Amino acid sequence: MGRRILVIGGLAAGPSAASKAARTSPDAEVVLYEQGEAVSYGVCEIPYHISGEVKAEALSAFTPETLRTTRRVDVRILHRVEEIQPHRRTLRVRNLKDGTTSEERFDRLVIATGSRPRRLGFEGEESRNVFRVKALDEAYALRKFVSEERPRTAVIVGGGYIGMEMADAFTSLGIEVTLLHNSSLPMKSLERETRERVREELEKNGVRFVGMAQAAAFVRGREGKVTHLVTGDGSYEAGIVVVAIGVEPNSDLARGAGIRTGSSGGILTDQRQQTSVDNIYAAGDCCEVKNLVTGRQVYIPLATIASKAGWTAGENAAGGNAVFRGAIRAVAVRVFGLEVAQVGASEEDAREAGFETVCETITGWSRVAVMPGSERVTIRLIADRKSQRLLGANVSGREGAVLRANTLAVAIQQKVTIGEMQQWDLAYSPPFTPLWDPLLVAANAMQRKLRSP
Numbered sequence: 001m002g003r004r005i006l007v008i009g010g011l012a013a014g015p016s017a018a019s020k021a022a023r024t025s026p027d028a029e030v031v032l033y034e035q036g037e038a039v040s041y042g043v044c045e046i047p048y049h050i051s052g053e054v055k056a057e058a059l060s061a062f063t064p065e066t067l068r069t070t071r072r073v074d075v076r077i078l079h080r081v082e083e084i085q086p087h088r089r090t091l092r093v094r095n096l097k098d099g100t101t102s103e104e105r106f107d108r109l110v111i112a113t114g115s116r117p118r119r120l121g122f123e124g125e126e127s128r129n130v131f132r133v134k135a136l137d138e139a140y141a142l143r144k145f146v147s148e149e150r151p152r153t154a155v156i157v158g159g160g161y162i163g164m165e166m167a168d169a170f171t172s173l174g175i176e177v178t179l180l181h182n183s184s185l186p187m188k189s190l191e192r193e194t195r196e197r198v199r200e201e202l203e204k205n206g207v208r209f210v211g212m213a214q215a216a217a218f219v220r221g222r223e224g225k226v227t228h229l230v231t232g233d234g235s236y237e238a239g240i241v242v243v244a245i246g247v248e249p250n251s252d253l254a255r256g257a258g259i260r261t262g263s264s265g266g267i268l269t270d271q272r273q274q275t276s277v278d279n280i281y282a283a284g285d286c287c288e289v290k291n292l293v294t295g296r297q298v299y300i301p302l303a304t305i306a307s308k309a310g311w312t313a314g315e316n317a318a319g320g321n322a323v324f325r326g327a328i329r330a331v332a333v334r335v336f337g338l339e340v341a342q343v344g345a346s347e348e349d350a351r352e353a354g355f356e357t358v359c360e361t362i363t364g365w366s367r368v369a370v371m372p373g374s375e376r377v378t379i380r381l382i383a384d385r386k387s388q389r390l391l392g393a394n395v396s397g398r399e400g401a402v403l404r405a406n407t408l409a410v411a412i413q414q415k416v417t418i419g420e421m422q423q424w425d426l427a428y429s430p431p432f433t434p435l436w437d438p439l440l441v442a443a444n445a446m447q448r449k450l451r452s453p
């Protein structure tokens with residue numbers, strides 16, 4: 001009989017770890033515990049389900065049954081792990097269907113307990129028309145509320161990428177959106193000029209953006225619903241409220257077992273996703289990750305990282321020797337008609353990490369300018385004067401922004417210099433790209449700037 005590998009959490013990192021463990025060690029017994037009813041569904045597609053672009057059936061990548069039959073993972077839904085006992089190598093698991101608990105032995109454990117949404121922390125947050133968009137049941141409840149009660153107005157608290165996606169979704173349903181954000185421009189991690197462009201796009205599409213807003217209280221009406229959200233400066237009518245003010249690592253279980261966490265509260269692991277306790281691995285939104293540009297341990301809750309780190313944890317739990325080096329932070333979002341992407345470090349982060357930053361912005365065409373459908377693409381590069389390395393970039397435009405940002409993401413990971421970037425041999429064809437791709441135009445402009453004192 002092979003190892004008994006237990007996995008806690010069934011969304012992105014957990015199923016990735018469990019599947020990889022089962023594939024790496026065919027004689028291992030792999031059991032995954034998930035406290036909810038569903039596993040392995042598309043959280044990232046939830047805003048597009050709310051808007052009606054994605055059908056409910058399409059949200060599910062695997063069911064417990066298909067994970068069992070195609071990946072050889074024994075899935076126990078509605079099972080919550082309540083305690084990890086590292087010295088005895090056991091878990092205390094509660095069966096939420098009948099309330100009973102059992103003790104489960106493991107040889108290796110993978111913690112993939114993810115994150116939980118931050119809360120506003122004042123009364124009214126549990127009202128019938130106040131939602132978060134983190135889990136599938138919340139998404140279904142939100143969609144049901146919108147289709148049955150047809151709210152006329154929405155207040156979204158939080159101007160990060162989920163706030164953007166929800167503003168887009170509600171607007172497409174004919175709901176008037178007010179977006180409250182605690183800084184003067186949306187999307188804090190972007191560069192200032194990209195943030196201004198995002199705000200313009202929101203306003204052009206009828207979203208009322210309220211910057212420097214501090215949500216302070218709900219006004220409650222009848223039927224268990226709130227009617228307004230009050231800030232220090234005003235009161236905003238809300239037929240529905242979405243709170244999207246970020247997430248924090250769900251690491252209490254790990255901490256209770258004496259596993260080390262970092263300053264964000266995320267679990268600390270090495271490059272093999274091994275925690276500070278032998279035989280226990282962790283991956284995903286419950287963990288910190290190494291930022292490959294700044295070299296710092298940071299918290300970046302993204303599916304891209306969760307799935308790769310999960311894979312690494314699963315392979316190693318099954319006796320392999322996989323490595324996940326870290327991440328640069330690569331984020332993209334559609335804001336109405338605008339593609340917006342950020343890869344690598346922001347200027348602020350790079351400067352804080354000790355780089356001598358040089359920034360340059362160019363605007364080019366997505367295709368040859370005379371081709372129908374060609375759109376302006378704006379690229380802002382952040383480089384280090386000393387090493388001449390590319391550290392980060394923002395790319396925005398109505399087409400051709402995100403995939404160009406992905407090219408830059410690879411360059412940042414490979415520590416490419418601006419001089420090397422100028423030499424890139426990229427495909428050229430009028431319907432797709434200009435002869436001098438905006439990436440090359442940006443590299444040339446940055447090189448001129450780096451040469452100037």
Ligand SMILES: Cc1cc2nc3c(=O)[nH]c(=O)nc-3n(C[C@H](O)[C@H](O)[C@H](O)COP(=O)(O)OP(=O)(O)OC[C@H]3O[C@@H](n4cnc5c(N)ncnc54)[C@H](O)[C@@H]3O)c2cc1C
Nearest residue numbers: 009011012013035044081113114115284285301302303304
């Ligand atoms: C609306 C939205 C859009 C997003 N869009 C993107 C995107 O476009 N790109 C991107 O890269 N990322 C995106 N993300 C982030 C991405 O969804 C997360 O990074 C990813 O889901 C993290 O996966 P995870 O498995 O680590 O954690 P989670 O998704 O948080 O899953 C953890 C699971 O563990 C279970 N669990 C927790 N504790 C226990 C316990 N004690 N016992 C049993 N089960 C437990 C939870 O019920 C949950 O199912 C988005 C997130 C949201 C909410």
